Amino acid sequence: xxxxxVVLAQANPDATQPFAELGLKPDEYARIKEILxxxxxxxxxxxxxxxxxxxxxxxxxxxxxxxxxxKAVKTDALxxxxxxxxxxxxxxQGYAVTFKIESHNHPSFIEPYQGAATGVxxxxxxxxxxxxxxxxxxxxxxxxxxxxxxxxRVLPGIVAGVGGYGNCLGLPNIGGExxxxxxxxxxxxxxxxxxxxxxxxxxKLAKAAGAGNLVVLYGAKTGGDGIGGVxxxxxETFESKGPAKRPAVQVGxxxxxxxxxxxxxxxxxxxxxxxxxxxxxxxxxxxxxxxxSGGSGGMKVQxxxxxxxxxxxxxxxILMSESQERMCAIVEPSKIARFLEICEKWDVTVSVIGExxxxxxxxxTWHGELIVDVPPRTVAHDGPxxxxxxxxxxxxxxxAKEILDLPIPSTADEIKSTVLQLAATPNLADKSxxxxxxxxxxxxxxxxxxxxxxxxxxxxxxTHLGVAVATDANANWSYLNPYEGAKLALSEAARNxxxxxxxxxxxxxxxxxxxxxxxxxxxxxxxxxxxxxDGCLEMGLPVTGGNVSFYNQTGSVAILxxxxxxxxxxxxxxxxxxxxxxNRAGLDLYLLGETFDDLAGSEWAYMHKQRGGIAPIxxxxxxxRLIDLLVAGRTKKIFTAAHDLSQGGLSATLTEMVLxxxxxxxxxxxxxxxxxxxxTPGRVxxxxxxxxxxxxxxxxxxxxxxxxxIGVTGGDALVINDATISLKELREAHTQTFQKxxx
Amino acid sequence: xxxxxVTFPGTLDDRDAARAVRHAGGEAVALWHNDxxxxxxxxxxxxxxxxxxxxxxxGAISRFSPVMEPIIDAAHGGMPLLGICNGFQVLxxxxxxxxxxxxxxxxxxxxxxxxxxxxxTNTSWTSSYSQGQEILIPLKNGxxxxxxxxxxxxxxxxxxRIIARYVGENPNGSRNLIAGITNERGNVVGxxxxxxxxxxxxxGPSADGLxxxxxxxxxxVK
Numbered sequence: 001x002x003x004x005x006v007v008l009a010q011a012n013p014d015a016t017q018p019f020a021e022l023g024l025k026p027d028e029y030a031r032i033k034e035i036l037x038x039x040x041x042x043x044x045x046x047x048x049x050x051x052x053x054x055x056x057x058x059x060x061x062x063x064x065x066x067x068x069x070x071k072a073v074k075t076d077a078l079x080x081x082x083x084x085x086x087x088x089x090x091x092x093q094g095y096a097v098t099f100k101i102e103s104h105n106h107p108s109f110i111e112p113y114q115g116a117a118t119g120v121x122x123x124x125x126x127x128x129x130x131x132x133x134x135x136x137x138x139x140x141x142x143x144x145x146x147x148x149x150x151x152x153r154v155l156p157g158i159v160a161g162v163g164g165y166g167n168c169l170g171l172p173n174i175g176g177e178x179x180x181x182x183x184x185x186x187x188x189x190x191x192x193x194x195x196x197x198x199x200x201x202x203x204k205l206a207k208a209a210g211a212g213n214l215v216v217l218y219g220a221k222t223g224g225d226g227i228g229g230v231x232x233x234x235x236e237t238f239e240s241k242g243p244a245k246r247p248a249v250q251v252g253x254x255x256x257x258x259x260x261x262x263x264x265x266x267x268x269x270x271x272x273x274x275x276x277x278x279x280x281x282x283x284x285x286x287x288x289x290x291x292x293s294g295g296s297g298g299m300k301v302q303x304x305x306x307x308x309x310x311x312x313x314x315x316x317x318i319l320m321s322e323s324q325e326r327m328c329a330i331v332e333p334s335k336i337a338r339f340l341e342i343c344e345k346w347d348v349t350v351s352v353i354g355e356x357x358x359x360x361x362x363x364x365t366w367h368g369e370l371i372v373d374v375p376p377r378t379v380a381h382d383g384p385x386x387x388x389x390x391x392x393x394x395x396x397x398x399x400a401k402e403i404l405d406l407p408i409p410s411t412a413d414e415i416k417s418t419v420l421q422l423a424a425t426p427n428l429a430d431k432s433x434x435x436x437x438x439x440x441x442x443x444x445x446x447x448x449x450x451x452x453x454x455x456x457x458x459x460x461x462x463t464h465l466g467v468a469v470a471t472d473a474n475a476n477w478s479y480l481n482p483y484e485g486a487k488l489a490l491s492e493a494a495r496n497x498x499x500x501x502x503x504x505x506x507x508x509x510x511x512x513x514x515x516x517x518x519x520x521x522x523x524x525x526x527x528x529x530x531x532x533x534d535g536c537l538e539m540g541l542p543v544t545g546g547n548v549s550f551y552n553q554t555g556s557v558a559i560l561x562x563x564x565x566x567x568x569x570x571x572x573x574x575x576x577x578x579x580x581x582x583n584r585a586g587l588d589l590y591l592l593g594e595t596f597d598d599l600a601g602s603e604w605a606y607m608h609k610q611r612g613g614i615a616p617i618x619x620x621x622x623x624x625r626l627i628d629l630l631v632a633g634r635t636k637k638i639f640t641a642a643h644d645l646s647q648g649g650l651s652a653t654l655t656e657m658v659l660x661x662x663x664x665x666x667x668x669x670x671x672x673x674x675x676x677x678x679x680t681p682g683r684v685x686x687x688x689x690x691x692x693x694x695x696x697x698x699x700x701x702x703x704x705x706x707x708x709x710i711g712v713t714g715g716d717a718l719v720i721n722d723a724t725i726s727l728k729e730l731r732e733a734h735t736q737t738f739q740k741x742x743x
Numbered sequence: 744x745x746x747x748x749v750t751f752p753g754t755l756d757d758r759d760a761a762r763a764v765r766h767a768g769g770e771a772v773a774l775w776h777n778d779x780x781x782x783x784x785x786x787x788x789x790x791x792x793x794x795x796x797x798x799x800x801x802g803a804i805s806r807f808s809p810v811m812e813p814i815i816d817a818a819h820g821g822m823p824l825l826g827i828c829n830g831f832q833v834l835x836x837x838x839x840x841x842x843x844x845x846x847x848x849x850x851x852x853x854x855x856x857x858x859x860x861x862x863x864t865n866t867s868w869t870s871s872y873s874q875g876q877e878i879l880i881p882l883k884n885g886x887x888x889x890x891x892x893x894x895x896x897x898x899x900x901x902x903x904r905i906i907a908r909y910v911g912e913n914p915n916g917s918r919n920l921i922a923g924i925t926n927e928r929g930n931v932v933g934x935x936x937x938x939x940x941x942x943x944x945x946x947g948p949s950a951d952g953l954x955x956x957x958x959x960x961x962x963x964v965k
Contacts, residue, residue: 164852170756254796255752255793255798256796258753347752436851436854437854438852439883441881441937441940442883443758444758444762445946461762575945
């Protein structure tokens with residue numbers, strides 16, 4: 001293909017261009033021509049097509065995501081808000097923490113190992129780009145039915161990819177989720193979260209300020225991987241008969257990224273950059289246009305200076321390549337020598353590819369010929385915005401009227417069989433088969449990880465300051481009522497932080513949905529965003545950023561609406577955290593919170609293939625009082641252990657508690673069936689020394705939280721009313737599922 | 744006492760090893776792979792990680808790093824040297840200890856809390872333990888199966904050079920449940936599990952790993 005230049009574009013305005021193949025709609029192509037006053041060059045077309053893709057431009061979601069700004073909580077804790085690579089939160093003692101969650105769903109379906117691996121790599125670079133040292137990762141995963149043949153292909157590859165990349169980076173994996181549902185067959189969800197820590201003064205932003213400053217590309221060389229990944233992969237629904245799309249999946253090299261992290265942190269520590277941006281989706285197109293529009297707008301780039309792994313790449317391909325492990329920095333000329341020296345120490349490839357100008361245009365040349373001449377904002381931020389039609393889908397009213405018909409256990413045999421079935425069902429079974437493939441110890445600061453309610457890491461070895469992170473989604477509830485579902489996911493994640501006694505501080509999110517071109521899906525999305533924004537406002541938690549993944553749909557079947565909500569909390573002394581379970585006999589067990597007949601959307605209903613009913617309504621005021629009670633219980637040393645109730649209700653919570661340290665319990669329940677199976681939100685089981693009972697009663701009364709004594713700890717069985725389940729048989733049921741399914 | 748902790752590109756547990764040295768009461772000195780100077784240290788730790796991305800074979804490239812030359816010389820002269828996980832693999836590649844580490848028999852990376860028995864307390868790194876003592880420390884690796892020929896195995900068993908063995912089910916397919924071995928002189932120890940991740944029960948499963956680091960400090964005083 002001959003080189004297409006700006007001169008040629010002016011001389012030959014009517015050339016036919018493959019905008020549709022690049023994922024642009026006719027009106028979008030027309031808009032580009034209008035912006036430029038001519039047809040785009042092929043390089044410009046490449047840039048606009050990737051940057052205006054759904055994945056990069058949020059064109060279908062923007063009008064809704066605005067609510068996170070409109071309903072923003074007034075807080076001093078938020079140091080950097082939405083719009084940068086990741087939000088930054090003040091956690092005290094001069095420390096700032098950044099955290100974010102992103103999806104890598106489509107690539108992981110096509111090539112599970114590399115898709116998941118580069119998902120981890122991408123989110124870690126986002127965190128690094130803020131100036132922070134990455135300190136932990138988490139990975140909420142969702143798959144088709146556990147016994148489906150394709151799940152056996154996808155799950156082991158994704159787990160190995162998350163582990164293979166994260167382990168090699170030296171980042172502890174401190175939690176996540178593994179959930180199975182038939183709607184994820186063909187659309188597995190791979191969400192990856194990273195947490196980083198820095199001092200306030202070290203925060204970096206993506207801006208190219210100061211004419212004469214140099215544009216420096218460092219890290220891996222650019223290759224042909226991931227070309228068009230953004231536009232072709234992330235923004236189109238899979239067609240069952242389409243050609244294999246494997247070449248568009250990026251390939252990761254965690255060793256290069258590990259070296260890039262250490263090299264970058266050394267560069268940051270010497271204050272050698274003015275601005276920085278990682279290269280992720282849309283590669284150089286994204287990095288150059290975002291950096292330039294973050295500054296005055298002017299930048300000149302010599303594209304032929306980009307170090308290449310494959311010298312045959314065309315300029316269009318170089319602009320679109322999503323080769324991993326690359327960063328782009330803006331460096332003052334006086335500091336470039338030291339910058340290059342540090343890269344040399346770490347054997348990192350580096351090239352000065354351009355400079356910041358005082359103009360308004362991003363100009364890119366290829367061996368001296370101008371191939372891109374655009375106002376960078378039009379590429380990076382002024383993409384199309386769609387107010388897509390939305391309509392409440394017909395199923396909503398139909399499922400709301402469904403009456404659940406579920407077996408409710410009452411005899412000793414029924415209770416035992418129910419508890420064992422729940423312990424073994426793939427969604428509730430022990431996840432060690434997965435988490436044992438992840439390093440949770442590296443860096444030496446991990447305080448909690450799976451199966452605890454939240455992951456917790458120490459960030460200061462002297463003061464013992466720490467942060468806790470939890471991610472949650474309950475897609476069954478979101479399916480029944482997306483507005484309440486989002487609020488309930490938020491409250492569950494916050495509760496999971498608080499059971500350990502940490503105080504929730506900030507929120508991130510990864511919103512996984514079907515096609516935005518389906519009005520019903522768009523309604524689910526709009527309701528979820530509204531619920532999350534309202535919930536965050538009510539709970540006083542700022543949203544620091546997030547990610548939207550649309551087109552998780554095969555043919556007309558969309559995934560369940562799956563807003564994954566991540567909550568970050570802070571704990572002043574990790575040594576005082578409340579553990580999730582007990583290791584001695586003679587403690588009293590109490591249930592905090594009331595239990596209602598909430599079986600709609602429950603795991604028990606799902607196991608009986610019943611999806612209907614009415615989801616619980618989130619009571620966030622009560623949830624906040626419960627959180628206060630949990631934090632007070634920790635600081636006043638009332639609790640010996642605390643564990644959240646969620647999927648699988650009290651049955652799952654008790655199973656996890658007694659197995660954790662192999663200490664049994666004897667439980668007495670009224671209305672035993674509903675007590676065990678209901679998933680009423682806002683409940684926690686706590687274990688206390690009997691001497692603390694007055695203190696607990698008083699704290700619960702202050703916070704107006706219902707308190708019920710349900711039993712005592714001890715023995716080598718879980719005894720519920722007349723049913724005795726030995727820890728041995730409970731452990732077998734709980735731990736053999738994954739081994740049997742995945743070897 | 745100064746204990747050097749080597750950082751190769753891709754090393755991950757260097758900070759943890761240095762922390763463990765300080766916890767035991769020693770001074771940790773960072774050594775850089777490309778600097779052939781030991782900066783006067785009294786002992787050296789090769790920590791875990793994926794040096795050079797484990798390309799070619801685990802430890803195969805690191806073994807040729809400039810810093811390894813003086814380390815190998817000093818180890819031949821009796822300087823205490825501990826290789827943990829990837830460091831164990833480097834020791835094997837450098838032929839400071841016999842045998843090799845291969846892929847776990849189940850072909851997965853495996854991270855879990857592992858019971859070990861200490862079987863030789865006469866090395867520079869194990870004297871703080873009692874013979875037969877059972878300890879609990881993290882195990883985390885993808886290529887941790889210790890392999891050697893029958894003759895070498897017989898020699899290691901006969902000379903009491905197996906310093907630690909896995910308790911219970913074999914986690915990775917190592918011959919004779921070998922978790923760690925020493926050289927003839929007892930100054931060089933290769934260990935697959937991670938004592939540096941078990942120096943307190945807050946961040947590790949126990950404080951059982953600290954003994955490796957207190958041992959070497961005692962050995963150096965003698």
